[in-house]
Amino acid sequence: MSTELTVNSHRYRVEVEPRTTLLDCLRDTLGLTGAHAGCEHGVCGACTVLLDGAAVRSCLMFAVQADGREITTIEGLTPAPGELSVLQDAFCETHGLQCGYCTPAMILAAHALLAGNPAPTRDDIVEAISGNICRCTGYAQIVEAVALAAERLRGANRPVEA
Amino acid sequence: MKAAAFAYSRPSGLDEACALLAADDGARVIAGGQTLVPLMAMRLARPTRLVDIARLSELAFVREDTDAIVIGATTTQRAAERHALVRDKLPLLARALPWVGHAATRARGTIGGSLANADPAAEIGLVAVTLDAELVFRNGAGGSQLRAAEFFLGAMVTALPAAGILTAVRFPVWRERVGVGFQEMSSRKSDFAFAAAAAQVALHPDGTVARVAAGIGAATETPIRLYAAADALQGTRPTPDTIRSAVTAALADINPMADLHASADYRRRLAGSLASRAIAEALENAKQSGGHVH
Numbered sequence: 001m002s003t004e005l006t007v008n009s010h011r012y013r014v015e016v017e018p019r020t021t022l023l024d025c026l027r028d029t030l031g032l033t034g035a036h037a038g039c040e041h042g043v044c045g046a047c048t049v050l051l052d053g054a055a056v057r058s059c060l061m062f063a064v065q066a067d068g069r070e071i072t073t074i075e076g077l078t079p080a081p082g083e084l085s086v087l088q089d090a091f092c093e094t095h096g097l098q099c100g101y102c103t104p105a106m107i108l109a110a111h112a113l114l115a116g117n118p119a120p121t122r123d124d125i126v127e128a129i130s131g132n133i134c135r136c137t138g139y140a141q142i143v144e145a146v147a148l149a150a151e152r153l154r155g156a157n158r159p160v161e162a
Numbered sequence: 163m164k165a166a167a168f169a170y171s172r173p174s175g176l177d178e179a180c181a182l183l184a185a186d187d188g189a190r191v192i193a194g195g196q197t198l199v200p201l202m203a204m205r206l207a208r209p210t211r212l213v214d215i216a217r218l219s220e221l222a223f224v225r226e227d228t229d230a231i232v233i234g235a236t237t238t239q240r241a242a243e244r245h246a247l248v249r250d251k252l253p254l255l256a257r258a259l260p261w262v263g264h265a266a267t268r269a270r271g272t273i274g275g276s277l278a279n280a281d282p283a284a285e286i287g288l289v290a291v292t293l294d295a296e297l298v299f300r301n302g303a304g305g306s307q308l309r310a311a312e313f314f315l316g317a318m319v320t321a322l323p324a325a326g327i328l329t330a331v332r333f334p335v336w337r338e339r340v341g342v343g344f345q346e347m348s349s350r351k352s353d354f355a356f357a358a359a360a361a362q363v364a365l366h367p368d369g370t371v372a373r374v375a376a377g378i379g380a381a382t383e384t385p386i387r388l389y390a391a392a393d394a395l396q397g398t399r400p401t402p403d404t405i406r407s408a409v410t411a412a413l414a415d416i417n418p419m420a421d422l423h424a425s426a427d428y429r430r431r432l433a434g435s436l437a438s439r440a441i442a443e444a445l446e447n448a449k450q451s452g453g454h455v456h
Contacts, residue, residue: 001170017167018168018169019164019165019166021164021165024164038163040164040165040203041163041203042196042199042267044265045266045423048266051270054240054269055265055266056266056269056270057266058164060199060200060267060270061195061199062165062195064170064172065195065216109265112265127260127265130264130351131265131266131267131352
C-alpha cells in the first residue's frame with residue numbers, strides 16, 4: 001500500500017504491506033536503524049519513536065496507520081550531523097547508558113516528557129521511562145541524565161525578566 | 163513476531179466501517195491497536211482485514227450530558243486523561259487512567275478499544291462496571307447500548323455483536339460531593355494486575371455515607387461491582403473493620419482466576435484488601451477535598 005510518512009521533517013512515499021510495522025518500515029525501508037527492535041510485541045519499549053510529538057511504540061503500529069503523520073526518530077533529534085542534543089549529551093555525561101540498546105528509546109521518551117514538563121520531579125521521570133526496559137544500568141544514571149538535561153534546558157535561552 | 167498478511171481499510175464513516183465488517187467474517191476493528199497488534203504479532207489473532215476507525219472524528223470526543231460524561235470510543239486514553247471534564251466530573255476514571263499501560267501505549271490506546279478488548283485486568287472496564295456505565299454500539303444501520311455489567315461476558319469476551327462497533331461510553335456523574343479511590347497490585351508498575359479495586363463515595367453533610375460504589379477487577383474474568391458491600395456501608399460512618407467485613411462478605415461468592423503468578427486464594431485475599439483500601443481512600447478523599455460539587 002502506498003503510504004506517506006513525514007519522518008524527521010522529510011516526506012517519504014513508501015510502498016508497504018499492511019502488515020509491515022512502523023518499526024520495520026523505518027528500519028528496513030527508510031534505513032533509520034535508531035529505532036530498535038527488541039521484543040516486537042510492545043513490552044520492552046526499545047522501538048519508541050515520536051508520533052506527532054507523543055512517544056509511541058513503533059512495533060505496536062502498522063506503517064499504514066501512520067499515513068500522513070509526523071514521526072521523529074533518534075536520528076531527528078540531533079541539531080546537526082556529528083552533534084548531540086542536550087539530552088543526548090546528558091546521557092553521555094552521567095554515563096546513562098552501557099550497551100546502548102535501549103538508549104534511543106529512553107532519550108525519545110525523555111524528550112516527550114521534557115517537551116511538556118520542563119521541571120519534572122524524580123517520580124515524573126521514572127513514570128515517563130517506566131515503559132522502557134534497560135537491562136544494564138539499573139536506571140539510576142538514566143534518571144540522573146534526564147534531570148540534568150531538564151536543568152540545562154531550563155537554564156537555556158530563558159527570556160530576561162522585565 | 164511478524165503479523166500474518168491482512169487487508170487494510172480506512173473507512174471514511176461509521177456506515178462504511180459497519181459494511182466492511184459485515185462483509186467479511188474475519189475482519190476486525192482496529193483503533194489504537196495496543197492490544198490487537200501484539201496479538202497479531204504473536205499470531206494469536208489473524209484477522210483477514212483490519213478496519214481502521216482511529217481517524218473517525220465522530221468517535222473522538224468527550225462531552226457532558228445530563229448527569230453523565232460521554233466519551234467517544236476512539237478517544238485516546240491520553241486525551242481522556244488530560245481532559246478537564248474527565249478530571250472534574252469523572253474523578254474515578256481520572257484516578258484510574260494513569261494505571262493503564264504506559265504513557266507510550268496511552269498515547270495510542272483508546273477508551274473504546276480497552277473496553278471492547280475486555281481484558282480482565284483492564285482498569286477502564288473496572289471503572290465502567292463500578293460506575294454502571296452504558297456502552298453504546300452501532301451494528302449495521304441499527305444500534306443499541308448495554309450496561310457495562312452486561313457487556314463483559316468473560317475474559318476477552320463481550321456481548322458486542324460480531325459486526326458491531328463500540329461508539330461511545332456513557333459514565334454516570336453523581337450530583338453529590340464524591341471521593342474516589344483506586345488500588346492495584348501487579349508484579350511491576352503497569353504490568354497486568356493480579357487484582358485491582360475502584361471506589362466512589364458520596365457523603366452526607368453529617369459525614370455518613372450517602373452512596374458508595376465499589377468494584378474489583380483482574381481477580382475474576384470480568385470486573386464485579388460489590389453491591390452487597392455498598393448496601394452494608396450505606397448510611398453508616400465506616401471504620402476499617404466495618405469496611406473489611408462488608409467487602410469480605412461481598413467477595414464470598416466470587417470465582418477468582420488462577421495462574422502461575424497468583425493463585426485463586428491469593429487473588430481473593432488481595433481483592434479484599436484492595437477493595438477495602440479503595441473504599442477507605444475514597445472516604446478520606448471525600449472528607450479532605452470536601453468532595454466534588456456538581
